[in-house]
Amino acid sequence: MTPLPTPQQLRYLVALADLGHFGRAAISCAVTQSTLSAGIIALERQLGAAILERGTAKRPVFTPLGLDLVRRARVALAALSAFAEAAEAAREPLSGPLRLGVIPTIGPFLLPRLMPLLRRAFPRLQLWLREDLTERLGEDLAGGRLDLLLLALPAAIPDAETLRIAEDPFLAALPPGHRLASEKAVPLSALGGERLLLLEDGHCLRDHALSACGLPGAGGGDSFAATSLHTLAQMVAGGLGVTLLPRLAVDGGVVAGTPVVLKPLAEPEGRELGLAWRARSPRAAEFRGMAETIAEAMAG
Missing domain, CATH: 1.10.10.10 (Winged helix-like DNA-binding domain superfamily/Winged helix DNA-binding domain)
Structure with missing residues (x-):
């Protein structure tokens, strides 16, 4: 043999x-x-x-x-x-090491609110964090290097189970003095003729913004894109174009100190935030138990 x-x-x-x-x-x-x-x-x-x-x-x-x-x-x-993991979960749920992957358009804005809640709810949990794009996080999850992902849904992650937690609505972000800045709510159709600023390819938020505006996947035709939401906000503040920002990032201060004008959309659009873990994971019940705490942090 x-x-x-x-x-x-x-x-x-x-x-x-x-x-x-x-x-x-x-x-x-x-x-x-x-x-x-x-x-x-x-x-x-x-x-x-x-x-x-x-x-x-x-x-x-x-x-x-x-x-x-x-x-x-x-x-x-x-x-x-x-x-x-099955033996560890049986001893004490949500204790010991947990390797959590989170995408860059969620981590900096949600984790400062989430971490204190997790420490209070699960004092024996040892949380290890990794921030990366969805595709690479999915590879790490499949390879056993991560246990759980916090990301935007839907996400193309093979052999994974997902759980929706909350809706994260988009706001229109406009330069100061923009023609739409006086509107109570911005129709998506009004953004059709604008230069839509986007994150780099690979960020799922880019695809969500394009989908909300009814644009094809290539989008905009620009060769330059932002590497982060903070950069995107600065580009809008500089009058380079308009964009859509998730409410989570706005509440997290992504436009703080800038003259960016924020307006709700006349036709509400957004992204869904949720968790993903390996299908048939013995810790699935634990991960579902974390969802309530994450939803609490989302609610602010």
Whole structure:
């Protein structure tokens, strides 16, 4: 019978695939480069098959089998993590480490209100945070590097269960003196002829804003886009165009100190905020239990 790989060997394999460099993969696994290399070689000998191509390439190149094994290693590590989580959840719900991923258009504005509530409601919870774009957070969730995501829905995350928490309405953000600044509410149709400022591609809020305005995915035709909502607000303040800002960010002070004019939309549009976790996670009941606290923080 073929000897089974160890969890550590699977971690070496996934780290090498994720980082594309033996040295960086070794650092992420807290071992020496020679130890990681020896672990991969030992795995190849156990399986009697090549995982990496042997050549002159400086970066590791996986064989077709190697790529398939990386995918299977991710699934196996997630299953092992769920195995341990089941025992931990049974001992005391929402205690111990929890690795939470959050998108940049939520984290800076919600976490200052959410963290005190979580500490009060779940004093034994050890929360580790990672802020990134939805796609990369989804990869980390699938790979077992994160346990839970706080993000905007819908989100294309394979094999994940989601829970809607709250609606986050959009406000029209206008430069001072703009022709629509005197309106009680701004019709979306009135924004059709305006230069719509957007976040960089990859931010889900970009797609939500385009959808609200009925624009195609490419949107606007501009080659320049903002890297954050704070930058977006400054661009509007400078008269470069208009945008849509989520109420959560406005309440969090994203336009504080700027002359940006905020107006509600005549036809309410927004985004849904929610949680995502690996399907069939043994901690699903715990995550649902956190939703009420997050909704409380959203309500302000």
